[in-house]
Amino acid sequence: QVQLQQWGAGLVKPSETLSLTCGVLGGSFSGYFWTWIRQSPGKGLEWIGETNHRGNTNYSPSLGSRVTISVDTSKNQFSLILHSVTVADTAVYYCARVTPLCGSVGCYDFAYWGHGAPVTVSS
């Protein structure tokens, strides 16, 4: 059974850096992409970006150069860094696993999620 456990600071000051990490237990780490998604009342569910085990990344253009997703294959973990945060970055942040194909077992879907980490940006 695949489990994703996430952790990181829940309160970040404006203009500072948000940092979250997600650990993967069970299943294959190298066979998938790993993603960050956030959810806020104003913007709904928003895809942030993804990485694979080689460190190949894709990011949402809306976040531009503020976001970095990194991977540590020795620990089966991946991390989110978001620079220069504002109150608009307040959200529940989820990590999830991406099925990297469209076929009989999935279709670029998010079948496994972390429990979610509420992050508030406030001074």
Next chain:
Amino acid sequence: DIQMTQSPSSLSASVGDRVTITCRASQSISNYLNWYQQKPGKAPDLLIFGASSLHVGVPSRFTGSGSGTDFTLTISSLQPADFATYYCQQGFRTPYTFGRGTKLEIK
């Protein structure tokens, strides 16, 4: 970005009812469409992938259909556990995008 438009945004129904939720993509996404159920305080759960394939463990009362730009999620006979918010998501191209959700409430 591909825009996903869901309707209705909310829906009231009774146990045993048949309900349908629609999702429209701003451009053709073939069958790269997934549906999720979310309950308060929880992460979304995958229901259907590839427009019509049931994720493991999902009851057969959930069905998905559609291709191209128009998709539907149907719940054939509502059960108490089905009252939740439902989201569609396109996996055709990054950035992956979601609909704004349909909140299914008890009448």
